[in-house]
Amino acid sequence: MRSGDTVVVATKNAGKVREFAHAFAKLGMDVVSMFDYPNLPDVEEDGLTFAENARKKAKAVGDALGQPVLADDSGLEVVRLQGEPGVYSARYSGESATDASNNAKLLEELKKLDAGGVERFQTLEDGTELLSEARFVCALALYDPKDGTFAEAEGYVAGDIMSKPRGEGGFGYDPLFWLVSHHRSMAELTKDEKQAISHRGRALARLLEQLKSAE
Numbered sequence: 363m364r365s366g367d368t369v370v371v372a373t374k375n376a377g378k379v380r381e382f383a384h385a386f387a388k389l390g391m392d393v394v395s396m397f398d399y400p401n402l403p404d405v406e407e408d409g410l411t412f413a414e415n416a417r418k419k420a421k422a423v424g425d426a427l428g429q430p431v432l433a434d435d436s437g438l439e440v441v442r443l444q445g446e447p448g449v450y451s452a453r454y455s456g457e458s459a460t461d462a463s464n465n466a467k468l469l470e471e472l473k474k475l476d477a478g479g480v481e482r483f484q485t486l487e488d489g490t491e492l493l494s495e496a497r498f499v500c501a502l503a504l505y506d507p508k509d510g511t512f513a514e515a516e517g518y519v520a521g522d523i524m525s526k527p528r529g530e531g532g533f534g535y536d537p538l539f540w541l542v543s544h545h546r547s548m549a550e551l552t553k554d555e556k557q558a559i560s561h562r563g564r565a566l567a568r569l570l571e572q573l574k575s576a577e
């Protein structure tokens with residue numbers, strides 16, 4: 363991947379496309395996604411790990427197009443839910459899940475625990491309660507169909523799940539993810555701030571570092 367290239371990202375998530383387009387634009391690269399190739403078949407994300415799913419998405423699309431493809435499998439691991447929703451983050455609230463229905467399900471599951479008498483561990487000044495520690499995980503896989511090889515990297519960011527949403531930026535679970543370091547939710551960060559600390563931003567920095575040192 364170098365300046366002037368177009369990077370194919372095997373995703374149908376508009377939020378991911380925006381973040382990759384923002385990150386690669388700074389390096390002089392354009393991004394295209396599955397929205398630009400609507401006729402490719404869906405890939406079943408049945409891997410047990412984020413890394414396995416990322417490899418599967420990258421390989422399916424890379425083999426179909428005959429060119430290198432980057433895939434991202436990511437999700438949220440919530441400590442008080444024993445790591446759920448994890449690799450099931452996209453369809454946590456069912457097959458026709460949306461970001462809103464997934465966020466509602468997450469709060470429902472955590473509030474069930476509260477009914478069992480488990481204490482919330484902190485309250486913010488506006489009354490928002492922090493319900494559990496959590497982390498976002500991102501696994502990236504860059505697949506080259508010419509030689510069948512993968513370059514891979516992972517990134518993580520730790521935070522806390524809030525009792526009510528805040529912020530309009532980002533996507534997915536961002537409005538419920540509190541960053542004590544910034545005293546804001548992930549959805550209240552600018553694109554650059556999110557890239558600097560997020561699971562995806564960190565995984566991408568690691569991947570690019572690896573590719574550079576392999577040159």
Ligand SMILES: O=P(O)(O)OP(=O)(O)OP(=O)(O)OC[C@H]1O[C@@H](n2cnc3c(O)ncnc32)[C@H](O)[C@@H]1O
Pocket residue numbers: 372373374375378407434435436437438451452453461464498532533534535536560562
């Ligand atoms: O598989 P593709 O087509 O890439 O798109 P997807 O939305 O299905 O993506 P995943 O399978 O990787 O599932 C990721 C889930 O985790 C959530 N997620 C991933 N990254 C996130 C981020 O940066 N902020 C908030 N939520 C995120 C996202 O909303 C999904 O529910």
Ligand SMILES: [Mg+2]
Pocket residue numbers: 407452
């Ligand atoms: Mg998916």
